[in-house]
Structure formats: structure tokens, C-alpha cells
Amino acid sequence: EPEVTQTPSHQVTQMGQEVILRCVPISNHLYFYWYRQILGQKVEFLVSFYNNEISEKSEIFDDQFSVERPDGSNFTLKIRSTKLEDSAMYFCASNRGPGELFFGEGSRLTVL
């Protein structure tokens, strides 16, 4: 069964460093998303991406964040200068259109 894959599964970084989280969505999906879950808190929407551009973003998704689909398979989330409060599990998701979201297993980011 096709699945969304994410790398790395866990990344530890120093505050102020840049981080790139990578995702390979399901191959025939057209819509891509990033969510995050701070430990003990809700899963929160960050951004949606379609047709090579951001379609919607939340208040969390400020100028420190960016997304890119550099080729036909990868979808990346970049955090330019990490802060302690960026520590969270980041989930990539994709779908073909309205309805169910298919999630990856997440990338745990720890900012020291």
C-alpha cells in the first residue's frame, strides 16, 4: 500500500540552525501539507501546497518557514533559524483532493 515517507525520523539541532525536513508524498497525490504536534498539544495545521504554490498557511507558518517541491517526488519544510519552541513532531500529509489525509510517520525535531 502506498504511503507517505518522511526523513529524518529524528533530528537534533542547535538553536539558530537551519533545518530541512523531507517528505515523499504518495505518488498520485496532488495536495501536500505539513502539520506539527508539540509534545502534549494538539496536531496543528501549518501549510497546504498545491500546483507548486502555497494554497493556505496558518499563523504559525511565519517567515522562518518555507516549503518547496524541488522535484517530482519530494516535498520539503525548511525552518530557517530554529527556536526552542520549534521542537515538535512534524507530520507531512497528502491527498488527491477532498477527504482523507494520508500522514507520514513524522519527523521529531529537537532544538537545543
Add this chain to the structure above:
Amino acid sequence: AQSVTQLGSHVSVSEGALVLLRCNYSSSVPPYLFWYVQYPNQGLQLLLKYTSAATLVKGINGFEAEFKKSETSFHLTKPSAHMSDAAEYFCAVTTDSWGKFQFGAGTQVVVTP
């Protein structure tokens, strides 16, 4: 705007007993509702979804949920808990049916022998 409230952050059930997880939503337009399960160190897996068809929705692993518009609820049930049901369960809502979901805070289910 839409929102989701899950009552009870932790639920403990005995093996073989009924599992009942509560979810209430707030939405100004007809919602699409979902239950996801998260096993330890894994991603979110869809259990079931309501997308304006039948109000009683059956999902995987013996779970089902009933959409009650009058109560703005979408509670998740399973008649008989199994040890493998131990996980965190999330209710989610969207109104535009695309990918911007609002998730509840989650309910951690513990199953005791």
C-alpha cells in the same frame, strides 16, 4: 471557523469492555469529520470518516462512529476493547473538505487485562 473538543484526555478500559471516546464539534457549515489513531512512534492512521453520507460510519478494527447533528457530536465506539487498541485517538473536522483539518487534543486509551 470550526473546532473540535474531545472529552477526556485519558480513558482506561478493561479488555472486552466497551470503548467510548467523545468528540463534539463546532461548525457553521456542514462538517466533514474524521477519527485518526496514533500508535506509539507512528503516524496518524485513519480509522473512519463522515462525509455527509450515512450517519453511522464503520471503520477499521471494529470501530464505528455516529454523526449526530442535533448534538454536534461524533463519538467513537467499539463494543469490545482489545489490548491492541491502546493508542491515542484524535477527532478532526474540516469544512472545506480539503486538507486543513482542526484536530482535537486527543484521547489516550489504556486497555487493562
